[in-house]
Amino acid sequence: MTEWLDDDPEGFATQDALVSTQGPRVRLPFYVAPATDARFNTVRPPVAPVACWRLNEALFDLDSSLLKPGVRASAPRFAALLRANKGSLAAVFGHADASGLDDYNRGLSVRRAQALYGLLTRDVALWEKLYKEPLGNDRWGTRAVQMMLGALLDPAADPERPYYAGDPSGIEDGPTIAAVRRFQADRGLTTDGDAGPKTRAELFAAYMDAVCTDAAGQPFSMTPDRFVGRGEDPLGKGAHQGCSEFNPVLVISQADQRKYDSGAAPRAERDARNASNRRAIVFLFPGDIPVTASAWPCPRADEGTSACRKMFWPDGDQRRRPGLEAREYRNDHRTMACTWYDRFARFSPCEGRTYTQITVTLRNRFAELIAGAPYRIQAAGRSRVGRAPDGVATITVPGVPERCLVEWGRTEDRGMDEAEGPPPFRLELYVNYDVGTIEEQARKRLHNIGYPDTDPLDAAVRAFQWDIGLCATGTLDEPTHLALVAAHGTLATPVASLEEADRG
Structure with a gap:
């Protein structure tokens, strides 16, 4: 049996996103006994991800599926995960907060998953569908055109500037029309300033390539067969799905809920409190997971919430309902209603606890590794003291700290817990140096x-x-x-x- 442990995964996080590998696996034995009648249990290996990419609420407008340009900050890390897990299969999950009705939030969460799936697969037609078929306040419209033109550099500008330099207001004003015309001219389109279907197809493709790049700045993409279901279902079953508001990572208290419902506190405060629930996540699963598209529990994009409810814990509605105190999933793992999602999400750094393993090579002034160097590493409130036989020291800490403090000595020096006076070498290092x-x-x-x-x-x-x-x-x-x-x-x-x- 395979169980996933929540220790020492590697991770990279910013306020907008988190990219992480999964913790190590261990094999546990099955314990079996003869049955006394016709009843039996079926043992199935758990479906557990090997890595994940989480896009936080800062990359989506409130009540919207429109993906902001900030996605490009963490895309290179996800590209590296894909290269390191070549045989893996991906699944995209969208989520919404609890401020609307279940059915509406189901549609919104599906659209967030589709926006991310469309980005990764360069599915321009899927983005056009999201553009042309709005859902409630989720209307891409002129705001989407302005935001994308603002992320693309105008090659005729000196110095280079984006096609559109204003705020994405959603108002089709003069600067917007002029920016569309310049983009159309560069793409060999009719320069009428109207962002129609042909212009949008070019714009969506260019924007996707601009924000979804690897560490070398080159666009990367995935084919549908790299997703759960292997591209066999035309509606993307297994590849992308929405969890509505069924799997929150934060449930506010009853007192706060009453405060927001009564209008005693502004809506903006409620939206800010629920921000962590608005997210989209790509999970990478082992390529040999024993689940086909037809057996994948999550319903298709065009299906309702009834199939989701079939997967609820017996107390699923209670889990996501406000209690006397606010609850966070990472602390007690009792906020998510869906058994299927909960069982693998709880061991993922993208939903559960996040840890970072910091590895430091201990060198002398000539950049030579010091075998047997005594050291002390301090980060995120944790400290580790020891000797590094091969000149390499590590510490695992919760979250992703900005810096860590490293103190170390020569092979012949006393240990850090025995030494008198300052250490020979001391340096505060940046951990988040790719930001x-x-x-x-x-x-x-x-x-x-x-x-x-x-x-x-x-x-x-x-x-x-x-x-x-x-x-x-x-x-x-x-x-x-x-x-x-x-x-x-x-x-x-x-x-x-x-x-x-x-x-x-």
């Missing part, structure tokens, strides 16, 4: 490999260029950026991997 602008990321990487962030960026870049034999201009050009990423990755490589590279 922010290229300049911000460069500053963090430079700091991590010995060029302090207290120095001006151009001075740190110049020193780095000098050390690796590049022309010391102090300018973060493309060759310098690529060299910095490579140097940072090499210095962060554990000794075992270095030895394998040397033998190769």
Whole structure:
């Protein structure tokens, strides 16, 4: 039997998204006994994901399925997960908060899942369907056109600017029409300023390629056979589904619910409290999961909530109902109504607890690994002290901290818990170094490999260029950026991997 444990998964998180691998698996034995009559139980291996990508509420407008450009910040990490799990099968789940009716929220959550599925598969026709067939307040319209044009650079601009530089107001004004015309001209379309079906098809495709890229900035996509159901169901059963408001990660208290219902507190406060429930998640499952599209419990996009309810826990409605105190899924795992989703979501960092494993290579002033180095790592309120036989130290912490403090010594030094006086080496490192602008990321990487962030960026870049034999201009050009990423990755490589590279 396979069980998934909730310890030491690797993760990357921002306020907008979370990308994570799953924790390790262990094999547990089955205990069986003879039956006394015709009754029997069926043993089935659990369906458990190996990785996940969660898009938080910041990437969707309230009451909308429109995917914002911020998705591109975490897309490279998901691309890396796909490469690392080539045989896996994906399933997209959309969710809504509890502020509307079940049936409406079911439709909204399905549309969020379809928007993400369409992005990954480059299904322009699916996005056109979402555009042309609004649901309640979920109307893409001119706002979608403005937002997408605002994410695409105008090649004729000097310096380069997006086609549309204003706020996505949803009003088809002069600047919007002019931006559409410039985009149409660049795509060989009739320049009438009307974002009709042909223009939208080009715009959707260009936007998808712009926000769904890998670490090298190249667009990546998935084919339908990479999803559960393997593309066999024309309506996407198994590939994308919506959970309505049935599987919240936060249930507010009864007192707060009464406050919002009575109007004693503004609606904006309620929406902010429920923000974590508005999300879309891609789960990657092992390619050999024993579930076919026809046996997949989640209903198709055009089906109602009755099939969802068949999968409820006996107390499913009670689980998602406000109680005396607010409840979070990550703390007690008793907020989700659906047994199917709950059973694998509880072991996923994208829904349950999030942990980050920080690995640090301990080196001397000549960048040589120190075998047997005594060390202390502190991050997210946790501390670990020990010796690193191979010069590599690790610590696992909840969440994704911005920084960690590392103190270490030479092989012959006393342990950190025995030493008197300050340690020989001490450095506060950036953990979340892939967040922010290229300049911000460069500053963090430079700091991590010995060029302090207290120095001006151009001075740190110049020193780095000098050390690796590049022309010391102090300018973060493309060759310098690529060299910095490579140097940072090499210095962060554990000794075992270095030895394998040397033998190769």
